[in-house]
Amino acid sequence: MTDFADRTGTGGPPVADAPPVADALLDLEGVTVRFGARPALDAVDLRVAAHEIVCVLGPSGSGKSTLLRVVAGLQTADAGRVLLDGADQVGVPVHRRGVGLMFQDHQLFPQRDVAGNVAFGLRMRGAGRTEQTLRVEELLELVGLPGAGRRAVATLSGGEQQRVALARALAPRPKLLMLDEPLGQLDRSLRERLVVELRQLFAQLGTTVLAVTHDQGEAFALADRVVVMCDGRIAQAGSPLDVWQRPASEFVARFLGFDNVVAATVSGEAADTVWGKVPVPAGSPQGAGRLLVRPAGVRLVPVADGLPCTVFARTFRGHHVAVQLRPADGGPRLEAECPLRDAPAEGADVGVAFAADEVVLLRE
Numbered sequence: 001m002t003d004f005a006d007r008t009g010t011g012g013p014p015v016a017d018a019p020p021v022a023d024a025l026l027d028l029e030g031v032t033v034r035f036g037a038r039p040a041l042d043a044v045d046l047r048v049a050a051h052e053i054v055c056v057l058g059p060s061g062s063g064k065s066t067l068l069r070v071v072a073g074l075q076t077a078d079a080g081r082v083l084l085d086g087a088d089q090v091g092v093p094v095h096r097r098g099v100g101l102m103f104q105d106h107q108l109f110p111q112r113d114v115a116g117n118v119a120f121g122l123r124m125r126g127a128g129r130t131e132q133t134l135r136v137e138e139l140l141e142l143v144g145l146p147g148a149g150r151r152a153v154a155t156l157s158g159g160e161q162q163r164v165a166l167a168r169a170l171a172p173r174p175k176l177l178m179l180d181e182p183l184g185q186l187d188r189s190l191r192e193r194l195v196v197e198l199r200q201l202f203a204q205l206g207t208t209v210l211a212v213t214h215d216q217g218e219a220f221a222l223a224d225r226v227v228v229m230c231d232g233r234i235a236q237a238g239s240p241l242d243v244w245q246r247p248a249s250e251f252v253a254r255f256l257g258f259d260n261v262v263a264a265t266v267s268g269e270a271a272d273t274v275w276g277k278v279p280v281p282a283g284s285p286q287g288a289g290r291l292l293v294r295p296a297g298v299r300l301v302p303v304a305d306g307l308p309c310t311v312f313a314r315t316f317r318g319h320h321v322a323v324q325l326r327p328a329d330g331g332p333r334l335e336a337e338c339p340l341r342d343a344p345a346e347g348a349d350v351g352v353a354f355a356a357d358e359v360v361l362l363r364e
Helices: 064-072 114-118 118-126 131-141 157-171 188-203 216-222 240-245 250-255
Strands: 023-033 038-049 051-056 079-084 099-102 174-178 209-212 224-229 233-238 260-265 269-273 276-279 287-293 298-301 309-318 319-326 335-340 349-354 359-362
Touching: 023 319, 038 064, 038 079, 038 233, 038 250, 051 216, 051 287, 064 209, 064 287, 099 240, 114 118, 114 131, 114 157, 118 131, 118 240, 118 359, 131 157, 131 188, 157 188, 188 216, 209 216, 224 240, 224 250, 233 250, 233 298, 250 260, 250 287, 250 359, 260 359, 298 335, 319 349
Parallel strands: 051 209, 051 224, 099 174, 174 209
Antiparallel strands: 023 038, 023 079, 224 233, 260 269, 260 287, 269 276, 287 359, 298 349, 309 319, 309 349, 319 335
16 A cells, blocks of 8 residues: 555655745755764755744754854865855855854853954954944844943853854854854743844844754744754754644654654545544545644543543643543553643543544654
């Protein structure tokens, strides 16, 4: 029987499924990097449009940081090309690429004050003292630190250091700003506040951004487009909404935290699974493959009206409770998303029904 991955043209290795990007500022063509026999990047194609914010996600070792280093000129590609504004960057040193790079640890100069740090790139490019002063004042105002130029780096909080590092990266007006885990060392509440400010600032300046992060919430809040990497290849690329609602493969689904994934055979508007018949969206491709039910689509009903399960754990998630369910027949466990007041107690016996609009058919 033909599986639905093949019928939708999605069988085989991971691929990007976003449409081509017009007027690319950054264009990676078949970029490959090998460390020994292992490819850290495997024939990666990626285009970033002018003024676009692209966030690259993936587990440790997926190739996302190597991708950033290749674009910056800190790592040489074994094959492929990196184009900036249409110009091949082979042999172009880091300081002549016209890119800004901001690291997770900020790497501020402790012997310089805030103004000295922000002005560093301007001095390296030969800017005069007056230009430096005006640009530093402008950027400190933009990042929310007006009048902080004379402060010592040692007096800055983590959030303030992040703002200074950002101002320094933006000072020379780079064609492309690259961020490596930019908010990784900050506490959650500060990260959530700053990611909103960053998106507003980049929109105001028209900055083109390529960011790398392991934090899904950060990427989905910041990006115009999300790129998920696996084993040096692009597993999926698309808008945050598209990737979240329609993960393309089991890898992407599980990386996003969706674990209700099982083998399925689709016939008509239902799929045969170890959980019984699961309804699927109208027009779904037919045949064998893998199926995801988002937790919001696992509906709790009376035991007699659904798949018999027992609640074995509950986790408070702020706006809802994640309820872990063990099917009575020993099948794979399920996670349901329940309103705070409706979540059953641990040990309760419940039935499970499935909502077709929360079912996604996956590539293998």
